[in-house]
Amino acid sequence: MTAKYLSHFGLKVAPFSKEIADPDLWLPPSKQQVVDEIIEALDDHASVMVTGEPGVGKTSLLRALRQQLPHGAFRLTYCHNATLGRRDFYRQICLALGLSPSATAAAVFFAVSSHVEDLGRDQLHPVFLLDEAHLLHQDTLDHLHILLNYQWDSKALLSLIMVGLPELADRMALRRNRSLYSRTHHRLTIDPITPDDTADYIANRLKTAKCNRDLFTTDAIAMIHETALGSLRDIDRVATAALRLSARRKRKLVERDILEHVIDVLGV
DSSP states (O other): OOOHHHHHTTOSSOTTOSOOOGGGOOOOHHHHHHHHHHHHHHHTTOOEEEEEOTTSSHHHHHHHHHHHSOTTTEEEEEEOOTTSOHHHHHHHHHHHHTOOOOSSHHHHHHHHHHHHHHHHHTTOEEEEEETTGGGOOHHHHHHHHHHTOBTTTTBOOOEEEEEEOTHHHHHHTSGGGHHHHHTOOEEEEEOOOOHHHHHHHHHHHHHHTTOOSOOBOHHHHHHHHHHHTTOHHHHHHHHHHHHHHHHHTTOSSBOHHHHHHHHHTSOO
8 A cells, every 4th residue: 555645746665765676775975985995805805894873874885785796706695693602603604605504513613614615616705794793792703713714824715794883893992802803904984974965865765766856955955964964764764754744734845844843843
């Protein structure tokens, strides 16, 4: 069933939904630069740490990476549950790789590391993408540098991409994590988007929803940016609430007074 606000504005799909295909993802130049730097690091078979505040577009960036990474040269494995202990963490990787996890921690680790070596012989560079990495158990962090150690630490057969909130960088800088930190040569930060980025983002999402006209005034877009503080997730939330209120008031354009009501009265 189509939401009333969509039909009011002649939209077929919700423009600020999280359900958007990878090819339709929008990234500002600053975030595309981060994707490019990650790909360059992986070309060198290096490991990467990416940090950013909630909502700044980490997930969008990872989806763009998945889309742009040459599939013939890399095997990307996504690990989303960082709260597991070490053995279950490696079991998760086994399942993601299509392997049958063993019972003991040593056997599970051996299965993963052997698979990494097999991929290397097939000229495929494996990349383990660890999302929400700031939540990794310390016993897992204590062991990850061993996963990167092959042939007396003379071969870079695996790359890790650790993505998380800024506290990940704080944890990695601790002395007990120095072995892993020293092997993570690329340390990148995702910054909040700029006012121009916000305007481009809104225009792009409307275009993706097959909307051929502006639905937000310049003042309204400026207020959305100020409210969202550069967070794409909050832009989606505020813009959707503003569209809904404008539709209820039979307005064809989202203007400043609508945003003021959304922000002040509705508490968005």
